[in-house]
Amino acid sequence: MSKGEKTRDKILQKAAGLASICGLEDMSIGKLAEATGLSKSGLFAHFKSKENLQAQVIQWVANMFTEEVLRPAFREQRGVPRIRAIYGNWKDWIDGESLPGGCVMIASSTEFDDRPGTVRDEIVNMMNTLLDVLTKSAQIAIDEGHFRSDADPRQFSFEFESILHGYHLLQRLLKDPDASKRSDLAMERLLSTYEATMSKNTEN
Amino acid sequence: MSKGEKTRDKILQKAAGLASICGLEDMSIGKLAEATGLSKSGLFAHFKSKENLQAQVIQWVANMFTEEVLRPAFREQRGVPRIRAIYGNWKDWIDGESLPGGCVMIASSTEFDDRPGTVRDEIVNMMNTLLDVLTKSAQIAIDEGHFRSDADPRQFSFEFESILHGYHLLQRLLKDPDASKRSDLAMERLLSTYEATMSKNTEN
DSSP states (O other), X not given: OOHHHHHHHHHHHHHHHHHHHHOTTTOOHHHHHHHHTOOHHHHHHHHSSHHHHHHHHXXXXXXXXXXXXXXXXXXXXXXXXXXXXXXXXXXXXXXXXXXXXXOHHHHHHHHSTXXXXXXXXXXXXXXXXHHHHHHHHHHHHHHTTSBXXXXXXXXXXXXXXXXXXXXXXXXXXXXXXXXXXXXXXXXXXXXXXXXXXXXXXXXX | OOHHHHHHHHHHHHHHHHHHHHOTTTOOXXXXXXXXXXXXXXXXXXXXXXXXXXXXXXXXXHHHHXXXXXXXXXTSOTTHHHHHHHHHHHHHHXXXXXXXXXXXXXXXXXXXXXXXXXXXXXXXXXXXXXXHHHHHHHHHHHHTTXXXXXXXXXXXXXXXXXXXXXXXXXXXXXXXXXXXXXXXXXXXXXXXXXXXXXXXHHTO
């Protein structure tokens, strides 16, 4: 990275941290100036508009999610081991290992669903990409013989994503001491109804 | 309702509608004054502070949810028919039949999870109450012999809630034409693994 790119990366990291706590809309250039010690005018020169800053934060968070959740999981064996790794890494991500206020994508999904514009478009784009990755992972699990051949990979991606949203609620809002256990049990039930061996039982 | 109560109710309805679109934090007394045609000072006299207004909006939305989602479902037969009715009414609720921007509770859950205070406490309180209602509904399904006797009603409430969060994502953010189908399939899978007749098959 050039010096300019490094500065930009550091600013976006601060911005993503702020957005994870107070929300993307409330993450103003003023607050970011305070948090970084940079001038408002300097930040405006970098990002041109609040909307552009928000869209860049979404891209930055999505890149970080890829690095911390997806990429390490893709080093695992294809099929169910990889799906389990995505799940475990994603829980760590929600726990705030990387962003203090948890997942910016989950929070922004409800924050921006009624705010048309480039930020919403960016969130939709990233969420669809993620659902595609999950769908592909389920398809690989079918190809590997881990999942039943008649399983619907798109349906799997929906149910997988839903469990993580439920985990986010129990863990971050309700601070339920059983959040992790609840989520794990739901994931086991999901995997077991998709797994090839289970299908033989239920087909009886 | 007295005249004062009716006025308060009308204001809270407008406020909830605004919050469903722009979020609870962004629903300022200024915006509410514009939407209702009332003066800012009059609204301040009613609600004393923004925080108090927000907490009252949460209570108002929770009451409305009870009236539109839970109460009609509780007229259905105990057990699975009642659970199916809660599910159907809740989907309508998310579709924005009552609030233009969808579920304020789901949006506020991620908006306020890192904002300690009375508003967060109110959201936690309402969400826990809702999970308790779902847990009790699952317990009734066990008592009625619809669910397996060894089913975990609390686990059921988590998985039920998660599916609705997933539906909110697909329906309101992604505008996925299959959102309703995806959600229904997940709910059928959830019910089928809890239902008493299925357990006999999987116990083979």
